Amino acid sequence: MNALAVAGAAVAAFVLSGGYYGALAARLARLSPAYAGQRRSAAATAAVELVRNAVLALVVAGLADGLGVTAPGPALLLALALWAAFPAVLLAGSVFHERVPVALAAIHAGDWLLKLLVVTLVVGLPG
Template identity: 50%
Template sequence: MDDIEILPVLGATVAGFVATAVYYGVLGGRLERLGSGATGPAPAWMMPVEVLRTLVVTAVVAALVALGGVEGWAAGALLGLVLWVGFPVVLLTGSVVHEKVPWRLAALHAGDWLLKLVLVSVVLSVWG
């Protein structure tokens, strides 16, 4: 894993964070209506937490890109899609089935994860 460079990881982290911010900025009203408990703008302390969460996800994807020799945008997009199905979709489905989370709320969050994982995977497979 000596192949992982910090600049692409940081760039993909910023891209993933910004994409999520725009996604929820556009769909924030829907999030409130679905009963997520989120109302109004996020508190200031939440931003560094979200950047750190995105950095962790990006670092894991970077390791998978390096280990798997994933190169090019198509392979990156496929990796992001596979990761999305294997993890957020499975976890969010469990929250709907076992914790009675409204499926529309889970679907909204699934859309964010799809966007983030595909974007981060593509950035890392092209730039990394």
């Protein structure tokens, strides 16, 4: 496992996700009071998100390494499989059981798809 690739993937996911949610901030505020009210400090948010993305990158790197993923095609397939098995399933459950608005779940699903694609490509290709 390449530690530099894991760190790079975590930072790339952090930046991509931040830009994604930043671009959708107005829509998020209309969909959920959690995005309309007072937010946590930027420093706390950055720290939490970097740790979350580091855990994601580390787990995906371990899976990619264990599965022998070393080319873009298998990396993309792994990302899509992980997305379908975890974020998509969890978010579908939140829509059905907790009545989360479909549009809000779709925004989160898009973030997770982008994150998993970039992380899997960064850690799954030879450096």
